[in-house]
Amino acid sequence: MRNAAIALVLGLTLIAPSTPAPAQTLTIRTTGEPETVTSWQRDACSESDAPDTPARAFRDASGIVHLIASHSTARALTGPSLDALRPNCAVIFQGHGQDDPRLHDDRSWISSFYTMDGKTVFALVSNEFHAQKRRALCPSGEYMRCWRNSITAAVSTDGGVSFRLSSAPPNHTVATLPYPYGGDVGQRTGYFAPSNIVRNGDHWYAFLWAERFGAQQRGACLMRTDNLADPQSWRGWDGKAFSVRFVRDGQSGDAPEMHLCAPVAPGVLQGTVRSIVRQRTSGLFIATLAMTRDGRTGIWTTTSPDLLTWSKPELLWTAPLLFRYGCGDAAAFDYPALLDPGSPSRNFDDVGKTAYVYMTRLNLDKCKITWNRDLVRLRVEIDGG
Template sequence: MTRPSRLAALGPVLALGWLLGAGSAPAAPEPPLSALTLVGPPVVMFKATRDACDGDDVPDASARAFREASGAVALFGMHYRNRAFRGPSLDALKLDCAVVLDSGGQADPAAYDDASWITATWTEDGRRVAALVHHEYRANEHPGRCRSAVYLECWYNSVIAATSPDGGRSFSRASPPVVVAGAPFRQEVDQGRHRGFFNPSNIVGDGRWRYFLASTTGWSLPGSDQSAGVCLFRSDNPADPTLWRAWTGTGFTAAFPDPYARSPKRPATCAPIAPFPTPVGAVVRHRASGAWIAVFMAKAGEGFPQSGFYWTTSRDLLAWDQPRLLLAGATLYDDPCRAPGGLIAYPSLLDPDAQGRNFDDTGDRAILTYVTLRTEGCSITSDRDLLRRTLAIKVWP
C-alpha cells in the first residue's frame, strides 16, 4: 500500500511485489477464455482532489464490493482510515465520510493495530460481513522497534480478521486479534527486510468453499523453508477466520496463526501459485464458461514484455494459463522517476449485474476498476483517481 503525499515514500508492499517468485504450480494446458478487451474510455469514479473527506482519503487498494441486505452496494478500496462508497448500484456510488475501521498506530506489534486496510469482504446476508485486513506494522515509525530508518527494512505484515454486524457500517477486530495469515515469527528489531503475508485478493465462492489468494515474502527457518509468492487459502466459513487454510501442494492444511499467541514447533508452509509475480488484484468466475479470471500488476521483465495489468484464467484456481496484457502502463512496481505521466495500480474486476451478493461472478461484460497516481519528480502523490472501464469477455467459439 502507499501513503499520502505528505509521506512521500513508496509503500513496501508495492516495492517488493515484482521481486516475488513466479510460483510452483503448473500452467493450465489451454486458456479457458480467448479474450478480455477494454471497450471505450475510462470514467472517473472518484477524484481525490475533488471528492475526499480528508487528507487520508486516497484510493489505495483494489476495489471490493458487496450488496447490503437492502440491495444497495458498498465498495471498499481506500486508505488506512477505512471508508466505504455507497449507492444503489455500482454505477451510482459516493464516498461515505463515516470511518468504518480506523488505524490505531500502536507501537506494540502484538496488537495488530498500526495501519490497516480492508482488502476483502464476504457476506451471506448483507448484514454480517467478514473482512480480511491487510495490516502493516511500520517498525521504523516506533522508536526502538527497528535498527534501520528505512521503511522497507522494518516492515512486518499480516492478514488479520475484522467483522461488521451492520452491513459494513462499522468493523471491529476481535480481542485478542485473530490472525488469518502471519509469519511464524515475531517482528524483529534487526530484521533488515520486509516480512510476512500481505495484500489478500477478494474472496470468491465455489460450492461450500470460499477462497482468496495472498502474497508472502517467504522465510527460511529450521525445518521450514517458505518460498516467496502467492498462496491460495480456503475455508467453508469465513465468519470463523480461524478456519482458513492454505494449499500446500497436496491439500489445504497450512495454518499461519498469531506468533505472539504461540510459537509453532514446526511452522507450516504453502505452495506458491504460478504465474503470479505480484499480489492478485481480483478473481471472478465467468458464469457461462465456469472459468476463473484473475488480474494483477506486473513490471516489464521475464515473462512480461510490458509493464501494466495482466490477466490469466483457470479451471480450478490452482493451474493458470499464460498471462496476457490487458492495459499497458507504468505500475507501482516501476520507478516513479521514469514515469512522468503517472502510474496505474490496484486493478479489480466487477460485474454490475453479478448474480452473487459478493460480486465474485461475471457475465460477458464487466468493469475494470483501477487507480491512477500522479507523480512529482520521484514521488507518488495523493492526487489520485479511481477509474472504471468497460470490459468485454469472449469465450472460445
C-alpha cells in the same frame, strides 16, 4: 493514455474423465479509455482519503451497493448500483496503532469482503506493523527494513456501515509468519494484500502475497476456510492440500516449515493477485495482476478452472505501475480488480460478457507519488466460454 484496446486470448484445456474436451477460451479486450469514478482533488474527505486497495463491492440487505477502495482510514462509496455511487465520509474501519507486533493491530487496510445476507459482512484486513515509528524495535528507522505484515479478520453486523475486529487481538489473526518479529531484518516480511473472497464448492478462498523470509518462499499463496466467522479456520495450500495451519510468532513449538504456505503456480502468478472473479458462462476464474512480465508492464489476466492451475498470463492493458514508472509518465496505476455492474451476486464475485477493470491512478508530481490518486475504471468485453 498509452495503449488503446488490446485483445487477449486466454486458453485452457479442460480434461473430462474419459475423453478430452475441446479447448475453452476467453477473449478479453479493453474498450475505450479509463473513466474517473472518484477524483481525490474533488471528492477526498481528508488528505489521506485516497484509493490504496483494490475496489471491492457488495450489496447490503436493502440493496445499497458499498464499494471500498480506501486507505488505512477506510471509507466507502455507496449508492443504488456500481454506476451510481457517491463518496461517504463516515469512517467504517481503521486499525488501533498498537505498539506490540504480537497483537497484529497497528495500521490496517480493510481489503476483502463477503456477505451471505447483506447484514453480516466478513472481511480480511492487511495489517502493517510500522516499526520505524518504534525506534527501540527498528534502530534504522527505515520503513521497509522493519515492516512486518499479517492478515487479520474484521466483521460488520450492520450491513457494512461499520466494521470491528472479529475477536480481541491477537485472536483476530488469520495468517502470519510462524517466526517471531525480528525488528530490523533489512526487508519487509510477512503475508500481504489479500484478494477478494470467492466461494467455490463448500469453501471460501482468497489469495495473499508472501515475501521470501526464512523457509517461506516468495509468491501468491492460496488459503481457504469453511467458516468465515472463525479467523483461525483458514488453511493455506502446502503444494498438495490445504493443510497449512497458520500460527503466530513461533508459538506452536513445531518446526516453522509446517506453518508456511506454498506459492501457487509460481511461474504464472508472478505478482500480487489483486482480484479473482468467476466468468458466468464458462465457469472459469479470472485473476487480475499488475506486473512486469516478458519485458512488458501493465495489467495482466490469467484463468483457472480450480484456482490452482492457471493459464499463461496475457497483457490486457499496457501502463506504468506503482513501482514501475518513469519520470516522463503523468501517472502510474495499480490495484486492478474486475467488477461487473450487472452481476447478480451480492458480492460481485462474478462477471458476464462485459465488466470494468477498476484501478487506482496515481497522479505523479515531479516523479513522486503523492496523495493525489483517483479511482478509475476501464470497460472490458469478455467473449467465449
